[in-house]
Amino acid sequence: MAGEVSGDQHASALLAALGARVPALEAFGVGGDGCRREGMRLLAHQKDLAVVGLVEALSKLRFARRLIGSLTAEAVRQKADGAVLIDSPDFNLRLAKRLFRAGIPVVFYVSPQVWAWRSSRAETIAALGRATLVLFRFEKRWWDARGLGAKVTWVGHPLVDRAAEELATPAPPPPGGARRVVLMPGSRAGEIRRNLPVLRDAVRLLQKRRSDLEIVLVRADSIPADLLRGVAGPDIDSWRVVTGPHLALLAASDVVLVASGTATVEGLLANVPMVVVYRVHPLTFWLARRLVKVPFVAMANLLSDDGSGKGTVPELVQGDATPERVAAEAAAYLDEPARSADTRARLARGLEELGPPGAPGRTADALVAALAAAAPESAA
Numbered sequence: 599m600a601g602e603v604s605g606d607q608h609a610s611a612l613l614a615a616l617g618a619r620v621p622a623l624e625a626f627g628v629g630g631d632g633c634r635r636e637g638m639r640l641l642a643h644q645k646d647l648a649v650v651g652l653v654e655a656l657s658k659l660r661f662a663r664r665l666i667g668s669l670t671a672e673a674v675r676q677k678a679d680g681a682v683l684i685d686s687p688d689f690n691l692r693l694a695k696r697l698f699r700a701g702i703p704v705v706f707y708v709s710p711q712v713w714a715w716r717s718s719r720a721e722t723i724a725a726l727g728r729a730t731l732v733l734f735r736f737e738k739r740w741w742d743a744r745g746l747g748a749k750v751t752w753v754g755h756p757l758v759d760r761a762a763e764e765l766a767t768p769a770p771p772p773p774g775g776a777r778r779v780v781l782m783p784g785s786r787a788g789e790i791r792r793n794l795p796v797l798r799d800a801v802r803l804l805q806k807r808r809s810d811l812e813i814v815l816v817r818a819d820s821i822p823a824d825l826l827r828g829v830a831g832p833d834i835d836s837w838r839v840v841t842g843p844h845l846a847l848l849a850a851s852d853v854v855l856v857a858s859g860t861a862t863v864e865g866l867l868a869n870v871p872m873v874v875v876y877r878v879h880p881l882t883f884w885l886a887r888r889l890v891k892v893p894f895v896a897m898a899n900l901l902s903d904d905g906s907g908k909g910t911v912p913e914l915v916q917g918d919a920t921p922e923r924v925a926a927e928a929a930a931y932l933d934e935p936a937r938s939a940d941t942r943a944r945l946a947r948g949l950e951e952l953g954p955p956g957a958p959g960r961t962a963d964a965l966v967a968a969l970a971a972a973a974p975e976s977a978a
Contacts, residue, residue: 599628599669599693603785603820604860605684606630606644608708611756612682613638615962626676627669631819641668645820647689662689670696680728680969684708691719694726705968706730707961709750713740714892720746729968731961734901735951749968753961754953757860761845761867762955769846772812777852777932779804779811780870781837784857785818787825792877793857794829799921800855801833804928813837814851816844852938853931855924858913862898865911866948871941872898872911873927875919901948910944 600609610632617623617636626639628647634640642665670693673681680703683690687710694704709732712720723730724746732738733755741747772778779801783794801813815837817826827834840847848854848868856862858876865872874896894900899909912927914920931938 599681599686599690600630600633600644600684602644602647602685603630603818605686605708606632607860608756609633609638609682609684610636611759611958612707612961612965615958616965619962619966624676626672627681628665641665641672647686662692666693666696669693670700670702673697673702674700678702680705680965682707682965685710687711687719691722691726694723698726703728703969705965707965708733709737713737717891720744724749728971729964731964733952733957735953736900751964752953753964754957755863756957756961757863757867758952758957759955760843761864764843764845765849765868767846769850771850774810776810776812777808778850779813779928779932780848780851780854780856781813781815782854782856782861782864783815784859784861785820787821789857789859790821790825790829793875793919794826796875796877796919796921796924797855798830798833800924800928803921803925804932807929808932814847815839816847817841853928855928858895858897860897862896862911863901863952866898866901866945867952869942869945871931871938872896873924873931874898874911874913875924876913876915877919878916880916898945898948901951902944902946904944904947910941910948 600606606629609629613625613633613636625637626641628642628644629638629640630644647662681697682705683694685708691710697704704727706723706727709730710719710723712723720741727749730750731753732750733753735752738747738750738752741750781797783790783797805811813836815826815834817823817839819841845864845868848865848870851870854865854870854872856865856872856874858874862872862874876895892900893907894903894909894913895915896911896913898911899913902910914923
């Protein structure tokens, strides 16, 4: 079950590694185009579930309830050997309880961010899951510190492997000595509608100050081109729009204007200065401010944090995410080489939290071992 674009990427890499270890593998569930390419039978596409925020998720409740019932029934009918639940905690924890009661072993991969908010869910996850496989080294430390780490394994981040492959061939620099500004407004329709207008207007302000800019928009496969055009307007005609592999492009850029999410980990791997924006429904933001217990919203800042309380890259959240603020932070990177160099050095510190290459293989091995282990004695 992978309900997000990033989850589909992780799931497809895992399916490829599992296929090499389990030749007769059959998989079904929720995923995206990547999972489908790896042979997974989709009962629903991840784009049907992908939303940002607590309030926004309310619109999917009825569909989610029906889907949980369908997934559980199919798992029982197929006598599934196990279920791998990737991120999407509000959906997956409900699904996990149904699967657990039905006797289907559950493995959590890309653990819900209990270290950031709603930490009480950790005990539920520990009780329901045969294993919990985490991407970041600090997550394992968090679980261990609470005496819940016995079934938690740090497998590392699969983006490390993708980065090694993509960065092996450098991208060409911008033409004519231009400065490259990359826009990454998100991978879900709601993110595009909330973030892209701000980034578009910030670019307009930058272009009034400088005539040497190449503007590149990274379009996620999940986002229709007509949606981007509808939100960006005619400005998009002067931008370069790219899809597919883009880490080498980020590494050859001067600054990335990026929506908070997995994309900031991509920026960290590409070692490029970023300006992070984060805009959600006002009520979602109000709730998040009261629930979230970490100092930063961007994973790149959490991973590279030196304990000083100062983020490595600027975060402009909700009302602070204005075109003027975004443009000013981007201009500082373009105008101040020393600031860019310092940011790149600080970002590099976060690489250790991602682990070495080989995460998909380690994840597949941990999954096979967990499903071969004895079932837990107590129910949640």
